Amino acid sequence: MSLPKKLITVTLTVFVIAIIFFPPLRKIDRSPYQQNSSYHLMQQNIDKTKKGGIEAGHGFNVGYSKENITPNHPIPTAGYGNRWGADFTSVRDSIYVRTMVVDNGIQRVALVSVDILIFPPKVTSILSKKLPGIGFSLDDTYLSATHSHNSLGNWGERLAGRIVSGAYDDSVVNSIANAIIKSIGTASRNALPAKLKAGNLPVSRAVRNRLLKKGDIDSLFRIIEIIRNDSSRLVLTSFTAHPTCLDQNDLELSRDYPGKLVDNLEKRGYSFAMFMAGAMGSMSARTPRGGETCINWIAEELTHVLVTKRNLLIPVHGSVLVMRNVPLALPKPQLKISEDWRLSPWWFRNLFGEYPAALTVLRMGDIVMIGTPCDFSGELSGGIDKAAAKLGLRSMITSFNGGYIGYITKDERYDLDHSETRLMNWYGPGNGQYLSESINQLIINISR
Numbered sequence: 003m004s005l006p007k008k009l010i011t012v013t014l015t016v017f018v019i020a021i022i023f024f025p026p027l028r029k030i031d032r033s034p035y036q037q038n039s040s041y042h043l044m045q046q047n048i049d050k051t052k053k054g055g056i057e058a059g060h061g062f063n064v065g066y067s068k069e070n071i072t073p074n075h076p077i078p079t080a081g082y083g084n085r086w087g088a089d090f091t092s093v094r095d096s097i098y099v100r101t102m103v104v105d106n107g108i109q110r111v112a113l114v115s116v117d118i119l120i121f122p123p124k125v126t127s128i129l130s131k132k133l134p135g136i137g138f139s140l141d142d143t144y145l146s147a148t149h150s151h152n153s154l155g156n157w158g159e160r161l162a163g164r165i166v167s168g169a170y171d172d173s174v175v176n177s178i179a180n181a182i183i184k185s186i187g188t189a190s191r192n193a194l195p196a197k198l199k200a201g202n203l204p205v206s207r208a209v210r211n212r213l214l215k216k217g218d219i220d221s222l223f224r225i226i227e228i229i230r231n232d233s234s235r236l237v238l239t240s241f242t243a244h245p246t247c248l249d250q251n252d253l254e255l256s257r258d259y260p261g262k263l264v265d266n267l268e269k270r271g272y273s274f275a276m277f278m279a280g281a282m283g284s285m286s287a288r289t290p291r292g293g294e295t296c297i298n299w300i301a302e303e304l305t306h307v308l309v310t311k312r313n314l315l316i317p318v319h320g321s322v323l324v325m326r327n328v329p330l331a332l333p334k335p336q337l338k339i340s341e342d343w344r345l346s347p348w349w350f351r352n353l354f355g356e357y358p359a360a361l362t363v364l365r366m367g368d369i370v371m372i373g374t375p376c377d378f379s380g381e382l383s384g385g386i387d388k389a390a391a392k393l394g395l396r397s398m399i400t401s402f403n404g405g406y407i408g409y410i411t412k413d414e415r416y417d418l419d420h421s422e423t424r425l426m427n428w429y430g431p432g433n434g435q436y437l438s439e440s441i442n443q444l445i446i447n448i449s450r
Contacts, residue, residue, distance in 0.1 A: 030336055030344045035432035043331040044440055051326045051363075051447045059106025059321045062366070064228045065193030066103075066236055066274040069181040071116075072096040072255070073154060078168025080119045080158070081151025082250035087168030090152075094254035095261050097153055099181045100276035102228075102238060103189040104366060106323040110137075111364060112186045113144045113238065115278045116178065117257040119167070121147045122157035123357035126404035128179040136187050140404070141327045143186070144364050144373055146278035147402040148260040152248045160355035196230040198318035200369050200396060202387075203311055208303045209243040211381070212286035213415055213422060220281050220380030222387075223304055224398045226369060227315055234273040239263065240398055241304060242280040242380040243287035247296030259287070262301035270309055278400040283379035283409050284422060318367035324448060330359040330375065330440070332407065336430035341417055350428070359405035361437070363444045370395045370448060372441050373403030374410070377426070381412040382438050389442045393449040399441075410437050 035041055076089035097117045104111050126145065133139050155167030156174040164170065202222040211217030220242045228236040245258035260277040267275035289296040335356070337345040345353075362373030370390055383399050390397035408428035415423050416431050427433070 026346055026349050027339060027343050028346050030338065030342055030430065032431050035333070035436045038333045040331040040333045041436065047328050047331060048440060048443045048447065051328060051444060056322055056324050056365075056448065056450060057108050059108045059323060061106065061321050062196050062198060062323070063105040063193040064102060064196040064230060064236065065189035065191065067101050067185040067188035067192070068274070069099045069185045070096050071099055071154070071178055071181045073174070077171070077174065078155035079152055079253060079255065080155035080167035081153070083165045084250055085253075086165065087155065088253055090255040091253040092255070094152075094256040097255065097257060099178070099185045100264075101182070101185040101189045102236065102276065103186060103193055104323060105193055106321050109142070109323040109325070110190070111142045111144060111323060111325050112138055112189065114182055114186065115146045115148060115276050116182070117148045117150055117261060118153045118178075119147065119149060119151060120402045120406050121145050121404045122175060122178070123405050124157055124159060124175050125179050125182070128176060129182060132179060132183050136183060136190070138186060142325055144325060144362055144371065145402070145404040146373060146400045148245060148257060148277050149279040149282055149402065150245045150256060150258040150260065152252065152254060152256040152258055154255065160353060162354045194230040194232055196228045198367065198369075199227045199229070199315035200318055201225050201315040202396070203307050203314065205241070205303055205307050208288055208300050209241070209285050209380075210288040211284055213284045213411070213418060213420055217284065218381045218384065220285060220383045223307055224280060225308060225315060226398070227312065235271060236274045237267060237272050237308070238276055238278070239304070239308070240278045240280040240400055242282050242285040242383075243300060244282050244285060245287075247287065247289070247292055247300070249292060252293070259297045259300045262297050263304050266301055266305040267308065270305065279402055281378045281380040281383040281399045282401055283377035283411055284415070285380040318369055320367040323366055325362065325364040326444065326448060328361045328363070328444060330361050330405075330407075332359065332429055335428050337428050338424045354428070357405050359407050360403065361440060361444060362403045363441075363448050365395070365448045368395050369398065370445055371398045371400060372445070373400050374437065375403050375405035376407045377401055377409045377422070378437070379409070379411045379434065382410070382434055385438060386441055386445070390445050393445065395445065395449055397445070410434055
């Protein structure tokens, strides 16, 4: 028997044994999430955030930096599984790490966004080891991504990650982490006293609900503007429309519309602009056409709203600066195969992997930013906005904070036959309410 045939025989034998000892399918567990041990563990994690005082400083100092991480040779793009890890063919626009560092004299926090599909968990793991070398940690580093579906790959370790992002390449992952470390260091060194303003400006014509024609949308363009004492203007923006202007047949490396948006803003008076993916679950861009037209149209819509209505931004009240990085306790994964059947946890872990996940909550004055490890649905953000407003806070939800747990959608949508609610909804019924409840409790704790 030749070696290839032996290899095939061994592989099939292992596969059969795995099926016998680890049956691949189970019925979906629809019991209330409050009955799961993970819920009670999460309550303990949230309770710990009550400890430690929240002190106001004497004002904010803000620094900024960006690092170009565009590869110098073709590598796989990440964003569409049916590309099967195909390399990019050309560079439409460069890929960056963008960072702001905010300091109030008591606490210092780095806000980092990468022009990439998600924030790779492997990069987070590397950062946990490297950040202390520059005086930071994951507990004071707020992470996000722009969610471009045409950015660089090579960061997925398991089979599913390799389908989406190509074969894993340690050099690519380390280059991202090193650029983040460098960017935080630079931003820390150039910080200057600054005043902050913020606001939420509706841009409903630029976003639609992709699950239901009459479903809720989060149309708010969320903005934090920083004016430093050298008259430089910085801006942090977030929006909910998925950056999928370039489809799976387009192999240009690109930041999609978030890249065009920050370029526009830096041409129209801002010294530095950055973008973080908002509650992009269930939200899609509403544009006349795709491709270049889509990129230019939605970026110009958002730019026009900010430039013409920046007078509506309201000064940030107070100078509290506090961040909590709270481990997210999760039930066993339930990747749906059909309405009533799921892949067993053993098979899920081997195909997709499981990585540490957390909820991040950052308060700057009366602004509260909430980082989630998922495509968090825009249908859920309205309830969180209202809960924060009752406490005198203005909320900004962002996605992809360093872990990834799939899509978190409104619970009423759980049985829809859609990729978000079937293939990418990994943790069972009730996860929308579970995360929303956890976030609201964290906001209460950080408001005191």
